[in-house]
Amino acid sequence: MSIRSDAIWAPCPSTTRGQPTQLSCDPKGERLAYANNKSIFLRSIDNPAISTQYPGHTTGTTVARFSPSGYHVASGDVSGTVRVWDCVGEGSTKGEYHIIGGRINDLAWDGDSARIIAVGDGKEKYGHCITADSGNSVGEISGHSAQINCVSIRQQRPLRAMTGSDDTSLVFYHGAPFKFNTSLRKHQRFIYGVAFSPDGSSIVSVGADKRIFLLDGKTGEPKTEIGAGEHKGSIFSVSWARDSKRFVTSSADQTVKIWDTEAGKAVQTWRMGEEGKVSVPDHQVGVVWPSGRSDGLIISLNLHGDLTYLSEGDPAFRDIVHSHHKNITAVATSESGNSGATLFTGSSDGRICNWDPSSGRAGLIDGSGHSNYVAAISAAPEGRIYSVGWDDSLRSIDASSAVFTGQATTTDGQPKGIATTTDGLTVVATHKGIETFKDGQKHKSISLKNNISPTTVAANDTLLAIAGDDSSLHILSPTTLETLRALPSLGSNISALSFSPAGDLLAAGFSNGRISVFDTGTWEVAISRWSSHTGRVTGINWNQEGTYAVSGGLDTNVYVWSVKKPGMRVGKTNAHKDGVNGVVWVDGERVVSVGGDAAVKVWRVEGLT
Secondary structure, eight states, rough: OEEEEEEEEOOOOOOOOOOOOOOOOOTTSSSEEEETTTTTEEEESSSSOOEEEOOOOOEEEEEEOOOSSSSSSEEEETTEEEEESSSSOOOOOEEEEESSEEEEEEEEOOTTTTTEEEEOOSOOSSSSETTTOOOOOOEEOOSSOEEEEEEEEOSSSSSSEEEETTOOEEEEETTTBBBBEEOOOSSSOOEEEOOOOOOOOEEEEHHHHEEEEETTTTTEEEEEEEOTTTTSOOOEEEEEESSSSEEEEEETTTTTEEEETTTEEEEEEEEEETTTOOOOGGGGEEEOOOOOOSOOEEEEETTTTOEEEETTTTEEEEEOOOOOOSSEEEEEEETTTOOOOEEEETTSSSSEEEEETTTTTTEEESSOOOOOHHHHHHEEEETTEEEETTTTTEEEEETTTTEEEEEEEEEEEEEEEEEEESSSEEEEEEESSSEEETTTTTEEEEEGGGGOEEEEOOOOOOOOSEETTTTEEEOOOOOOOOOEEOOOOOOEEEEEEOOOOSSEEEEETTSSSSSSEEEEHHHOEEEEEEEEOSSSSEEEOOOOOOOEEEEEEEEEEEEEEEEESOOOOOTTTTTTTTTTTEEEEOSSSEEEEEEEEOEEOOOOEOOOO
């Protein structure tokens, strides 16, 4: 028995309202690089289900840029650290350099892939220029009095660089080594984007004042302002076409515009969201025009993290790539164990996605969903999915049409878990007690004795298992909620419960990492050797035959266990940065895990008997 990585379904880029999000494409136009949480993801443009993850940063990542050679990526984080790493091999780190005492906002490579300028919100300085291979200083970034938001380097010699800052100034540098040449104050508010044209003849700058300026690429002298009054909101990002005659901008007015530098005007506009309606999630905070492609593809990013594929000359959207961009907190399948199952995931921002396991593509659930943290998801018969969230509500989803159905049902307390039975009963554990629902209506509710607060729940047609915060396990009838058995003082709080498909076994994962499997006939411990986790067990799920179980924990590890041979197990350490939050089987050989890195990961388990 062995386990190996089968796929990484990447999250979308992390975004912050009122700030630009940097996107980067490799020289061939095949992959997109961006930051999410504490990781950097390199994602295939043509097949977004194919991606790789670089987990080397220890704090939140902010930006990633491909080198012009296409062999390395430089990435920055909120601590002021820049890492340079291999993007064509195994992702080995080539160098780690502390640049400034604060957030890295942007990075730029020179044309030789030898030098990097990193800028951001430092304490003593706002940027620095280093060599990529050793981190030696090759210039000073000076002339600003506030954080620097953007930087660009001319790819031809003589080397030039420009930075834009919150102090509303543009600073032009000569290099190398890079040194201050001149400062320009053309913008009236924060500057969010600067970019040299691919031929090095021009520079474009954009900012919160909704203005666009063109400057000479060799001297830094201003040329002209174009498009005055066209954008109605802050311009967050700009990217050139490979012919150096056109560029694209993205703005908080929900538009993406292509500009012709010779005509001095916008030649195409796309507007996101419902026509005539202001939509904050549709603010366009990042854009890139891949230089290595000939199909006119433009990729724009909205505040919700969705990547929109646009084609020059086509008013319609080519594609929209959805995913999570926050910590994924819950996972379930519509038909557990079947190859045709649909995967459902929920995240800490309330977003719920449905996934096709065969293609790795995600869709959003239509309708008004949860407003914040999705605590748990469970599948019911007849294509129903139920979810509970920290907005103290129970929601129903039609799996076939991917829409929320009916109205939200309010729970009596903050939900801790959810379970469903084949006869249509939904059981919700809250910090106050247990509630059951049928057809969206509350059926019954009870509180556990001695003010015990439930921590998690599992159910089948005949048994309901409730874990208490006093390390106890309570077995109830799901229909009457009468207590059938109580197992007190199990040594540690139970954090995950799962009945086997036949109902003869109950797996209980504990906060100390131990897993015990109970015989539901005698309630004796049938298996006690599943004890490889070193942190809280967050999820357990059985395969369709009930012969193997998969578990995940806060120790970042995923393990697959055998019932026939309890001492046999295979695992994947460091499966998810910041911990695994849920696991589920999607077919006889594949398991899916979700976690704090906002990624959905597929693992192939081989050698099952």
